[in-house]
Amino acid sequence: MKDECGVFGVFGIEDAARLAYLGLYALQHRGEESAGIVSLDAGHFYVVKEMGLVSDVFHEDNLSYLKGKTAIGHVRYSTTGSNNINNIQPLYSKTAKGKLAIAHNGNLTNAFTIYKRLKEEGALFQSTVDSETILHLIARSKEKSVTAAFQKALAEVQGAYSLVCLGENFLMAARDPYGFRPLVLGRLEDGYIVTSETCALDLIGAEYVREIENGEMIYIDDTGITSFRIPVVAKPAFCVFEHVYFSRPDSLVFGENVHLVRKEFGKTLAREYPIDADLVMAIPDSGNSAALGYAQESGIPFEIGMTRNHYVGRTFIQPNQKIRDFNVKVKLNPISSVLKGKRVVVIDDSLVRGTTSKQRVAAIRKAGASEVHLRISSPPVMFPCHFGIDTPKREKLIATQKTLEEIRRFVGADSLGYLSREGMLASISNIKSDKFCTACFDGNYPLKVQDKGKYTFEKRNINLYAQKG
Numbered sequence: 001m002k003d004e005c006g007v008f009g010v011f012g013i014e015d016a017a018r019l020a021y022l023g024l025y026a027l028q029h030r031g032e033e034s035a036g037i038v039s040l041d042a043g044h045f046y047v048v049k050e051m052g053l054v055s056d057v058f059h060e061d062n063l064s065y066l067k068g069k070t071a072i073g074h075v076r077y078s079t080t081g082s083n084n085i086n087n088i089q090p091l092y093s094k095t096a097k098g099k100l101a102i103a104h105n106g107n108l109t110n111a112f113t114i115y116k117r118l119k120e121e122g123a124l125f126q127s128t129v130d131s132e133t134i135l136h137l138i139a140r141s142k143e144k145s146v147t148a149a150f151q152k153a154l155a156e157v158q159g160a161y162s163l164v165c166l167g168e169n170f171l172m173a174a175r176d177p178y179g180f181r182p183l184v185l186g187r188l189e190d191g192y193i194v195t196s197e198t199c200a201l202d203l204i205g206a207e208y209v210r211e212i213e214n215g216e217m218i219y220i221d222d223t224g225i226t227s228f229r230i231p232v233v234a235k236p237a238f239c240v241f242e243h244v245y246f247s248r249p250d251s252l253v254f255g256e257n258v259h260l261v262r263k264e265f266g267k268t269l270a271r272e273y274p275i276d277a278d279l280v281m282a283i284p285d286s287g288n289s290a291a292l293g294y295a296q297e298s299g300i301p302f303e304i305g306m307t308r309n310h311y312v313g314r315t316f317i318q319p320n321q322k323i324r325d326f327n328v329k330v331k332l333n334p335i336s337s338v339l340k341g342k343r344v345v346v347i348d349d350s351l352v353r354g355t356t357s358k359q360r361v362a363a364i365r366k367a368g369a370s371e372v373h374l375r376i377s378s379p380p381v382m383f384p385c386h387f388g389i390d391t392p393k394r395e396k397l398i399a400t401q402k403t404l405e406e407i408r409r410f411v412g413a414d415s416l417g418y419l420s421r422e423g424m425l426a427s428i429s430n431i432k433s434d435k436f437c438t439a440c441f442d443g444n445y446p447l448k449v450q451d452k453g454k455y456t457f458e459k460r461n462i463n464l465y466a467q468k469g
């Protein structure tokens with residue numbers, strides 16, 4: 001099952017669940033379908049998890065129920081309906097190693113093979129989430145110590161995982177040997193925080209300490225932190241799409257601020273695809289930073305050409321009357337007083353299926369723009385992600401079906417330019433370009449995907465990508 005998720009762990013701080021709740025608020029963009037927290041108090045686990053946004057799931061009563069100074073939390077896009085509450089993370093279980101709860105961001109590419117084997121051996125699966133295989137592997141391990149059991153389990157699973165795990169007296173965190181997804185360590189008072197993005201540390205006033213390294217596992221208990229290596233050799237493959245689209249602009253991801261990286265993408269794009277125009281605008285919010293960079297580099301003024309309604313949830317009641325382009329308009333509205341008669345450069349972060357871009361270009365034109373030049377601050381998305389970003393099937397990706405000129409015509413732009421792969425990597429200054437996974441753009445998967453298409457234990461019955469819009 002493919003997940004886009006955020007994780008948060010607290011060790012040794014009063015009201016841990018309330019901190020986790022705030023942290024999950026900051027990570028909401030990483031998963032809007034369900035949220036959960038498991039807290040630990042005197043060896044007992046307290047659990048709250050439900051479908052919905054963080055603000056829907058948690059309230060005063062259930063936060064007071066989540067006692068203790070240690071907790072983990074999770075937000076995710078789930079793939080099946082509300083009846084599938086078993087799939088909401090954190091998952092938890094009683095094992096021979098004590099009670100364990102786990103929250104995972106990423107996608108395990110051999111989970112189906114492990115699942116089949118364990119099921120044949122008699123394991124009872126509670127959910128259809130790939131992360132549950134890790135719990136089973138630990139539970140069945142012959143290793144005496146929980147850290148050794150964990151290390152072995154993590155050496156067996158393949159793919160992407162940034163995870164936090166709660167035991168009866170410890171918090172553990174691990175990042176896969178490729179380091180696909182981010183995971184950072186922070187300090188607050190005498191305790192520790194582990195979370196997907198630094199924006200969650202900022203919100204609770206925690207100090208950023210460092211990234212959990214790729215291939216690192218940390219164990220935190222009352223005596224402090226111990227670091228272990230996961231015994232798998234791999235070349236780093238940090239997900240470049242975290243910088244392109246997924247992470248929040250105020251986060252430090254893989255050691256670099258996302259907004260500044262996106263601004264560099266925009267500057268490079270302006271050099272690669274210049275155009276004579278009156279203004280540069282973004283598709284809010286995903287194109288904001290790159291649009292600013294494009295404007296600064298080209299000298300063309302930046303303008304707000306479209307506003308976004310921030311209060312639109314994932315679903316809304318459709319109007320009875322037929323309102324044209326309702327789904328686009330309810331979220332984004334062009335400002336015709338700005339756009340009328342203007343030659344506009346429109347910046348968006350990525351072009352995936354092309355359908356929303358087509359509607360947006362049409363809306364900008366209808367608002368009076370005389371020319372619409374679409375610039376995309378990443379290369380064409382050509383391949384599905386197997387490591388935790390929800391992408392449609394290959395044949396649904398517009399760049400696999402059409403030439404550049406055909407895409408331009410399809411989206412209805414006067415010109416179209418994508419940031420080159422080289423330009424994208426050169427824009428990320430601190431990290432060597434060979435440390436990124438760019439598989440969605442070039443098909444170079446950093447590891448062989450064993451269970452391609454099979455790790456979906458159940459058939460996905462809703463296409464969430466299509467829903468997100």
Ligand code: AMP
Nearest residue numbers: 286350351352353354355356357390468
């Ligand atoms: P489209 O080309 O019509 O499929 O839509 C592209 C838009 O979707 C861009 O504005 C992106 O910000 C956004 N987007 C890119 N990747 C994803 C994803 N994995 N999930 C949801 N939205 C995405």
